[in-house]
Amino acid sequence: MNRLISVTQVLKEKGIRLTSERQLILRRAVNHLHFSAEELVKDVRRIDASVSRMTVFRTLTLLQDAGLVEKHDFRYGPPYYEVTYGKAHHDHLMCMRCGEIIEFQEPRWEPMQEQAAKRYGYTLLSHTHKLYGLCGSCQKQHGTPIRKEPELHVEEIVA
Amino acid sequence: MNRLISVTQVLKEKGIRLTSERQLILRRAVNHLHFSAEELVKDVRRIDASVSRMTVFRTLTLLQDAGLVEKHDFRYGPPYYEVTYGKAHHDHLMCMRCGEIIEFQEPRWEPMQEQAAKRYGYTLLSHTHKLYGLCGSCQKQHGTPIRKEPELHVEEIVA
């Protein structure tokens, strides 16, 4: 898996020790697209139950500080994490009913945000832009109430 | 206070009972711009300690469901609430150091988001767009580290 190798590479360059726990956590993280912390904990512990919840959280913040992982607060469901290393900037579109998350790019917006910030004397450092709606198939299910807890589309274990 | 009157008006029209607790909570809420739930609890209880935390939370969700209040998850600090009733749509710009929150409008973006969603077969229902950076005065303070917990600019009590 290419992405795993390059991520571990970056960690080595930053002098971050690559313990077996961290390796496992990384291996599982790059296998998901958007995952909650608690999901990652379960996923990791299903493979090695001796790895503690704490270590998963600690590794997650480590990776965030190293700029490899980003945390996204979506309005529905828990915060999701994403291994962004090697991916181009993108924003997110979420279905409020089934929880599907689509990543999209809108290059025209990016410079406009910088300008907006400048109008108020700010230097822009980052931004989040999230769209919420109903996906094609969920639009058809008129009767069903909107679920607040989205299903996650998590791949099967390929430890 | 005009805004308070029109907000209570809307609640009456919706058949929501306007108890004394709710009146106090509303009165305090419209007095703040962006406030955390816990702040509102303290603020309300400073005036009437018999009002429970629960009631404040319940009223807050009540107001959200009625579409009068919006919750904003900013990346730094706790979630903030805002009485949006009577205000035009706007997005937010936050200083990562001092926590200042600026509301701004960018009418050109709004239709573009609809289009972006449509490209993926989605109907857009809402969105959040938040910019993070450093305000003018915080840009000058190079030495000081970036604080994660922003100071809140809360007005004095005018019960």
Place this chain on the structure above:
DNA sequence: TTTTACTTGATACTCAGTAACAGGTATTCT
């Protein structure tokens, strides 16, 4: 007036983490 519905406060619990701390591993120094 009696029944019913809504609202409240107290208490307990959950979820997503953080903090403190002691024991275990690596790394570095001598």
Place this chain on the structure above:
DNA sequence: AGAATACCTGTTACTGAGTATCAAGTAAAA
């Protein structure tokens, strides 16, 4: 190699931002 040091880990306890439950109180409807 052995000692000193730094880093990493698991356990336990705690926090913040709520949610769930439930009994008692209050208001509205019949």
